[in-house]
Amino acid sequence: VPERKVAILGAAGGIGQPLALLMKLNPLVSSLSLFDIANTPGVAADVGHINTRSEVVGYMGDDELAKALAGADLVIIPAGVPRKPGMTRDDLFNINAGIVKNLCSAIAKYCPHALVNMISNPVNSTVPIAAEIFKKAGMYDEKKLFGVTTLDVVRAKTFYAGKANVPVAEVNVPVIGGHAGVTILPLFSQATPQANLSNDVLTALTKRTQDGGTEVVEAKAGKGSATLSMAYAGALFADACLKGLNGVPDVVECSYVQSTITELPFFASKVRLGKNGVEEVLDLGPLSDFEKQGLEALKPELKSSIEKGVKFANQ
Ligand code: APR
Numbered sequence: 001v002p003e004r005k006v007a008i009l010g011a012a013g014g015i016g017q018p019l020a021l022l023m024k025l026n027p028l029v030s031s032l033s034l035f036d037i038a039n040t041p042g043v044a045a046d047v048g049h050i051n052t053r054s055e056v057v058g059y060m061g062d063d064e065l066a067k068a069l070a071g072a073d074l075v076i077i078p079a080g081v082p083r084k085p086g087m088t089r090d091d092l093f094n095i096n097a098g099i100v101k102n103l104c105s106a107i108a109k110y111c112p113h114a115l116v117n118m119i120s121n122p123v124n125s126t127v128p129i130a131a132e133i134f135k136k137a138g139m140y141d142e143k144k145l146f147g148v149t150t151l152d153v154v155r156a157k158t159f160y161a162g163k164a165n166v167p168v169a170e171v172n173v174p175v176i177g178g179h180a181g182v183t184i185l186p187l188f189s190q191a192t193p194q195a196n197l198s199n200d201v202l203t204a205l206t207k208r209t210q211d212g213g214t215e216v217v218e219a220k221a222g223k224g225s226a227t228l229s230m231a232y233a234g235a236l237f238a239d240a241c242l243k244g245l246n247g248v249p250d251v252v253e254c255s256y257v258q259s260t261i262t263e264l265p266f267f268a269s270k271v272r273l274g275k276n277g278v279e280e281v282l283d284l285g286p287l288s289d290f291e292k293q294g295l296e297a298l299k300p301e302l303k304s305s306i307e308k309g310v311k312f313a314n315q
Pocket residue numbers: 009010011012013014015016035036037038078079080081082083092096099102103119120121122224225226227230
């Protein structure tokens with residue numbers, strides 16, 4: 001198994017800590033680099049006592065960012081502030097956009113060949129921000145930049161299994177579009193195992209998937225947004241990226257990437273992962289009329305979120 005260094009930026013946070021734990025359990029990782037503006041020595045000492053393959057080092061503060069990133073094969077970014085009740089993902093924009101901009105400038109400098117898994121919200125905008133920063137630095141490779149939308153897939157699978165009465169572990173559901181509200185479009189017409197669900201149930205499942213983040217924000221009542229399920233989803237996607245890097249064939253996951261599959265420059269859909277990141281963006285497949293409407297409905301919002309990110313990065 002090749003040596004692989006994974007860096008987590010924002011590793012001491014609500015997502016970062018369980019993500020660090022899950023990556024410590026991943027046998028594909030040989031070096032785990034935990035970066036944050038505070039508290040990473042403690043997190044690294046704690047996680048580092050677990051008797052699995054990887055060596056864990058904590059890095060704290062901007063002075064240590066270069067060391068945290070040097071030699072990384074994969075950088076996962078959950079740094080930022082979480083969503084509070086009443087806040088939309090877009091309300092986070094200004095704070096998180098600035099954080100992402102700085103971290104991506106450092107990636108461009110210290111590990112320009114790494115795959116980047118963006119978790120910091122609003123992902124619909126932070127991924128285009130990263131792309132712009134990388135372009136300016138002259139190292140942008142669109143095959144290596146990913147918005148992590150795996151939590152939407154995880155939620156769609158869980159909610160679908162409950163209604164379709166099928167074992168959740170066997171369920172597959174592609175989720176396309178973006179990573180906020182109506183831009184999230186689960187394709188239940190392509191779900192396996194297929195079940196005969198009424199249009200009302202499919203509409204409700206779609207809505208619940210789109211509002212999954214808000215469901216958690218409200219249940220946490222002021223204490224933040226999804227952390228544990230997001231960490232799980234982030235670890236799942238990172239594992240898929242590492243498998244791709246290692247040459248495992250047929251690794252396919254949904255992700256928000258630069259693509260020409262629609263007229264929008266970034267779009268989430270199924271991608272095949274390989275030794276250089278995105279190997280192929282798979283086509284959307286047949287959509288139901290309901291899904292076709294959802295696809296048209298999401299485009300204006302996704303387009304404006306992308307433009308907002310591009311504008312921020314260039315101002
Ligand atoms: N560099 C590195 N880490 C940073 C920076 C920075 N410039 N700024 C903030 N952080 C760290 C914080 O110190 C904190 O440890 O990011 C972490 C964020 O953790 P939480 O506040 O607990 O937030 P969390 O719930 O993990 O969500 C983080 O992920 O899903 C998104 O919307 C969510 O954008 C938010 C992000």
